[in-house]
Amino acid sequence: MTSTTLRSLNEPLEHTSAGAKAATLARLTAAGLPITEGVVIPVGYPDGLLPSAVAEILKNCAAPHGLIARSSAVAEDGTSASYAGLYTSRICLAHPTALLDAVRAVRASVHNPAVAAYSRALGAEASPPQMAVLVQPVLRPACAGVLAADITRGSWRIEAVHGLAEPLVSGSRTGEIHTAGPDGQAAVRPTTQSVLLLPGTPQELTMPPGEWVTLVPGSATTAKVQTSGSGILHLYTPGALSEGPVLADDLRARLLTVAAQAADVLGLEHIDIEWAITPDGQLHLVQARPLTVPLTDAAASAPLTDAQVLHGIPAAPGTGAGPATFDADTASRVLVCGALDPGAVAALLARPAAVVATTGGPLSHTAIITRELGIPCVTNVTDALTAIAPGTLLEVDGSAGTVRLASAVPTQRTEPPRSLASVAVLTRALDTTAPTDGRAATILWYDPDGPTTAGHEHPVGVLLPGDLPAPVTVPATHRPLRLPGMGVLLWASDAAPPPAEIAVLDPEGEILYRRAVPHAAN
Structure with a gap:
């Protein structure tokens, strides 16, 4: 049933109707953490009723510096797919026409072709895509x-x-x-x-x-x-x-304390938070979500005196090599760009060998996506656009934050092909026959209307994501194992412990994304 009732962050919200962002902020609000008040226009809200919804929001919301209409899609802010920066959020005046236009722009962004392509790349497709809109007063932060x-x-x-x-x-x-x-x-x-x-x-x-x-x-x-x-x-x-x-x-110390509290409320071991501090010293959490790919410690870098090496900030680990390109033809090439903004997503999905950006850092939206896609990335290489000519052969080390100018195509120093012997492959659909790629197990993303795990010769588990809207009855033949930051894994009671890693494969069978399975606890 379509809801025609506006919701508030001061009440419990389900992610299926309020979207992941708003539902998470409501949980943090209930725990007493510093969240700005907000009104949610839920998923499926009739377009014809939006003018009256906008009027109601403006009547009850003090906004001296305007409002922000923020995406709160059901699919975003997940444990493996963040959708960072792919949906629209828009600041506008506290005026009926401006707010209505902003809300409609946010709702329309769920159909952005880049969103669909990103979803397919990470195996996180949502059908049909669903978007709620969170409206809040804009903070004017110091x-x-x-x-x-x-x-x-x-x-x-x-x-x-x-x-x-x-x-x-x-x-x-x-x-x-x-x-x-x-x-x-x-x-x-x-x-x-x-x-x-x-x-x-x-x-x-x-x-x-x-x-x-x-x-x-x-x-x-x-x-x-x-x-x-x-x-x-x-x-x-x-x-x-x-x-x-x-x-x-002192503000950094307070921020770290509140971040740890938010992680505890949300049951996360790795957390990504957007925050703001107003001139009166008040801290506000703007967004909180799982950190899909934890940052890694920077590797040793080349000496600053090496004229053949450009230095930047490590943003996504790994190495990649190839000729430099400045346009959309990025397949197997090194993408050299200015700001690594959300407009670069289409180029990232073409699977460049690596990315070199002149500005930004590893916590920017698109740097997050490079890590999710497994593309080595170095940001803040300030002279990249002037020091690198199109076609220049480059070797990029995303762990050390270096870009080496090469005279010939260097041997790729990416990780050697990994055996799947200790890996459980996460999928949304099971093959009719047992896979022959050497995987240790298969984990099926929970779908109440999807296939069962019966009849397969190798171990199969079922992953219940952490934001599952309703309790699920655990079969007597299985035991629930909590995977912090991911959800609950239903694993056969008589089977050996689950493998050490969970991975998502691309259509060619290469590892697209992987993460270690933390010690499972009942």
Whole structure:
């Protein structure tokens, strides 16, 4: 049945109607974590009723700096497929026409061809695609960014910028980077930021370039307008902000504490959080989801004095080699680009040998997707577009953050073909005959209307994703094993323990994505 009732983050939400993003934020709200209030237009809400829904939202929502209509698709923010940056979110004025246009744009983004291609590549197709819309007041932050953390290892990475996080997550800017050092102390890599983005009031958005905006009411800090549009002010960063760190030590400590609390509420060992801190020092969690592919420790890099090597930030591990390309013809080539923004997804799905980007960091949306697709990637190679000519032979090491200019096609140093002897292959459909690729087991993604696991000669389990909407009766012949960050695995009681890894294969049988299976617990 189609719901015509708007929902709130202050009430329990199911991901099947409110989408994954909103349902997760509702869980965190219920746990007392700092989440901005929001209204959800649920999946399947009739288009003809949207004007009245918009009117109701505007009547009850104080939004001095506008609103943001955010995607909350049922399929996004999963344990293996994030859909990072593939759906639309739009900031707009608190005006009926502007908000209605934003909501419709978000709903339409579920049909983006890049979304469908990405879904097929990761075996995460949702049929039919379903989208809810989360509407919230826009925060006007002093700083914002992204955090990725491995809770069990105590390792983490934070990227931060002044103002909105959009330049950071889109890959157009490299932020200030905080990482956990080997001695337990934080290591900080500073950044320079010439322009910051902030949502504006209606009056501020009419100001011409060169005018001055007060960043915080009652403060003396002002910034000059560079340009504005779509509800966003582009401001030259004032000198007062350039002199100190973006994220102060005490705020970083608070962010890490809240991130650990969020991971505990959501039952995640690896978590990816988007956050914002307002000028009054209040922390807000904007989004929280599983970190689909945990960040790896950077490998040893080539000396900075090696003229044949360009250096950047490791973003996706592995090595790849081939001629450089600057266009959409990326198959088996090294894609060299400016900002690694969501528009690059089509090129990534053509399976380049590696990616080299001039800006951004490993927590940008598209860098996340390169890791999910298993494509080596180096970001923030600032001189890549001038130092590399089309066709130049390159060897990219995404673990060390280096790009080596080669005189001939080097031997690919990617990982050798891996045996599937200790791997369980995750699939949405079982073959009628037992596979002959040497896999240790098959794990079937749970589908209440799908095939059964009976009649197969090799071990078969069933994965119940962590956000399963309803309890499932466990057969007497199976035992439930909790896989943190993934869900619950139903495994035959009389079988040996499940394999050490779960993998997804591409149509040619190559490993597209894999992750270690943590120690399973009842």
